[in-house]
């Protein structure tokens with residue numbers, strides 16, 4: 001479990017990236033941080049592995065304050081998938097994946113063996129093992145990034161817009177694979193995105209940020225969809241409703257919100273925002289304008 | 296034409312390949328002094344340059360000190376030092392090390408600065424220590440530019456060591472200075488051509504080395520264009536320096 005207690009981060013230039021956030025990331029669950037660009041999501045992640053230290057407040061992992069831990073050891077124990085893959089350009093795919101295990105003292109040969117198995121896990125052909133990052137497509141690089149994040153078998157996995165640089169089709173593929181993987185791996189995942197669809201698909205818990213690093217709402221996808229706390233969240237959640245083409249299924253007593261691919265997006269609670277229903281219902285199975293960016 | 300022919304005749308004369316004044320002996324001396332210069336300059340400039348590039352601190356000093364050093368007239372410095380420490384190897388060695396420091400220093404820190412900040416950040420985020428980031432990421436990725444700095448230092452040193460002859464230390468300058476008073480132009484020209492040939496060979500060797508040390512994953516990157524351009528202009532500058540120096544002597 002990761003716990004943030006009144007955490008604030010102000011950069012030396014005066015920017016407040018994260019503003020008084022208190023939050024629990026439950027173990028073995030996926031928490032998705034979602035918000036528009038610059039709302040402090042990356043900063044949140046980087047405070048967990050001490051790439052950034054908070055200005056005030058405390059962060060605990062399983063009851064231990066991270067500020068008391070050695071940053072190098074801490075980072076080696078946490079998987080981190082970076083916003084632009086962050087692969088080392090002078091190392092082959094297999095060596096990139098093996099980086100952290102080797103740093104932790106595992107024999108190179110053994111680490112490479114494990115890397116190859118991880119390539120299978122994330123759906124990369126082993127034939128790519130000896131390629132350099134510059135010789136891979138964006139989607140392949142992202143997969144290598146995910147494999148590298150998993151390589152040391154960490155309990156915690158931080159993923160910063162890991163599927164940001166790929167086209168919508170590959171993106172959807174990677175998303176479903178992550179959901180499948182998480183069923184097997186059971187990690188505590190902190191996932192950052194500014195795509196609310198991605199958040200709803202992947203997250204057990206969603207944290208919506210407003211600009212300025214302020215938490216707008218925390219809850220399950222169903223919670224948030226059914227009871228957005230205010231107009232900001234409602235509009236953020238509803239931005240590209242057309243893309244998800246929500247419609248209602250289930251019995252009239254317990255209406256279930258379902259998207260065009262049949263994914264359950266939530267249950268409609270009594271007294272929930274009627275606007276949401278009114279707009280969601282008329283477009284069952286509408287074609288998805290896949291290019292629509294979330295923010 | 297005649298002079299040129301005589302120069303080649305001089306270069307091919309077997310008599311010039313024997314004894315203490317043999318061509319291979321003089322070339323050997325020049326190479327030896329150059330290597331010594333590079334070694335000493337590297338011991339000073341590489342750690343300093345790497346420290347500046349890695350920490351990002353001391354950059355102003357790292358730019359200004361070499362700028363001052365570069366402005367020092369090497370010949371003047373050699374003579375001044377010779378007056379202070381006497382004739383022999385020490386005076387020109389100090390002067391040449393001073394000449395070789397700026398390019399090595401600049402190659403090292405600008406090499407590290409050229410490494411993508413995101414890559415360095417990623418290396419830290421994976422749990423590398425500062426040293427590991429330096430040795431496993433920053434240095435491998437900038438080795439080509441670091442070698443480029445050594446390349447221009449080597450070029451300047453190998454050309455400028457010609458002045459060692461005035462002290463009298465041997466080297467290829469011997470031919471030029473011996474030929475001056477007796478107006479033996481073929482010998483003088485032969486000496487100059489040998490210096491130029493040695494400089495070209497040095498440049499070619501370092502160019503090769505730069506290729507070899509570039510990690511395969513980053514070969515053919517955009518940096519190579521910049522690199523080729525700067526080192527060639529360094530090479531031209533060094534040769535020009537040498538040429539004008541000989542002109543001044545006459």
Ligand SMILES: Nc1ncnc2c1ncn2[C@@H]1O[C@H](COP(=O)(O)OP(=O)(O)OP(=O)(O)O)[C@@H](O)[C@H]1O
Pocket residue numbers: 011012013015016017035036037038039040041042043044194
């Ligand atoms: N090192 C830094 N120094 C100063 N300001 C910073 C620094 N890092 C981030 N910021 C600022 O903090 C705010 C939050 O940045 P952050 O990277 O956390 O946003 P984000 O939500 O991840 O955005 P994006 O979706 O674009 O990645 C931004 O205003 C950003 O400019």
Ligand SMILES: [Mg+2]
Pocket residue numbers: 041042043083160
């Ligand atoms: Mg970010």
